[in-house]
Amino acid sequence: xxxxxxxxxxxxxxxxxxxxxxxxxxxxxxxxxxxxxxxxxxxxxxxxxxxxxxxxxxxxxxxxxxxxxxxxxxxxxxxxxxxxxxxxxxxxxxxxxxxxxxxxxxxxxxxxxxxxxxxxxxxxxxxxxxxxxxxxxxxxxxxxxxxxxxxxxxxxxxxxxxxxxxxxxxxxxxxxxxxxxxxxxxxxxxxxxxxxxxxxxxxxxxxxxxxxxxxxxxxxxxxxxxxxxxxxxx
Ligand SMILES: O=C(O)CCC(=O)C(=O)O
Ligand SMILES: [Fe+2]
Numbered sequence: 001x002x003x004x005x006x007x008x009x010x011x012x013x014x015x016x017x018x019x020x021x022x023x024x025x026x027x028x029x030x031x032x033x034x035x036x037x038x039x040x041x042x043x044x045x046x047x048x049x050x051x052x053x054x055x056x057x058x059x060x061x062x063x064x065x066x067x068x069x070x071x072x073x074x075x076x077x078x079x080x081x082x083x084x085x086x087x088x089x090x091x092x093x094x095x096x097x098x099x100x101x102x103x104x105x106x107x108x109x110x111x112x113x114x115x116x117x118x119x120x121x122x123x124x125x126x127x128x129x130x131x132x133x134x135x136x137x138x139x140x141x142x143x144x145x146x147x148x149x150x151x152x153x154x155x156x157x158x159x160x161x162x163x164x165x166x167x168x169x170x171x172x173x174x175x176x177x178x179x180x181x182x183x184x185x186x187x188x189x190x191x192x193x194x195x196x197x198x199x200x201x202x203x204x205x206x207x208x209x210x211x212x213x214x215x216x217x218x219x220x221x222x223x224x225x226x227x228x229x230x231x232x233x234x
Pocket of ligand 1: 111113127132139141147186198199
């Protein structure tokens with residue numbers, strides 16, 4: 001999969017610019033700094049994004065150099081997601097199908113990132129400090145490294161392990177778990193070595209307008225840890 005992402009970014013600008021857009025209704029959204037106009041600072045990173053579930057784009061709309069692997073990889077991540085949400089449900093002492101029944105495992109956004117080699121890495125960030133806003137993120141990173149999480153006010157490296165995936169809890173899962181699970185703050189430092197590539201698959205809500213309301217799961221709200229419900233319509 002990482003080779004497929006490298007193949008996408010290695011293409012000629014003339015080929016890539018066909019996908020260049022900030023319009024989220026397009027099947028592939030390729031740009032530098034998808035949050036350029038809302039973020040306080042820019043990232044040293046380019047990204048292409050597609051929404052692969054529940055309604056994937058027609059295969060011919062995906063970049064030819066990585067479409068087969070992108071489709072296959074996304075299917076495997078969906079299968080993994082079903083198991084992860086069962087395990088997380090059990091960890092929360094809920095019925096194993098609980099989070100699946102809430103559709104936490106139904107919508108997937110695929111992001112292929114490229115962090116170019118940076119001549120002055122101490123002057124910028126690959127990705128500035130943030131939390132992911134969905135339920136969970138399944139992350140595949142190459143061997144270069146740079147991902148860090150904030151733990152006890154200290155930045156801790158998440159070193160790349162060949163064949164391993166990193167799973168992050170996101171804001172929505174923190175909210176519905178009534179803060180039992182924490183959405184981890186993380187960032188990516190820039191590097192003189194590169195390009196670094198990674199794939200972040202976000203289990204989130206579908207982009208389609210929905211009347212579904214998510215709030216803290218009632219079984220997880222007791223008298224001791226009661227909080228003002230923060231229901232979110234998505
Ligand atoms: O590239 C990485 O290692 C992290 C990417 C990330 O945090 C994100 O896409 O939200
Ligand atoms: Fe992230």
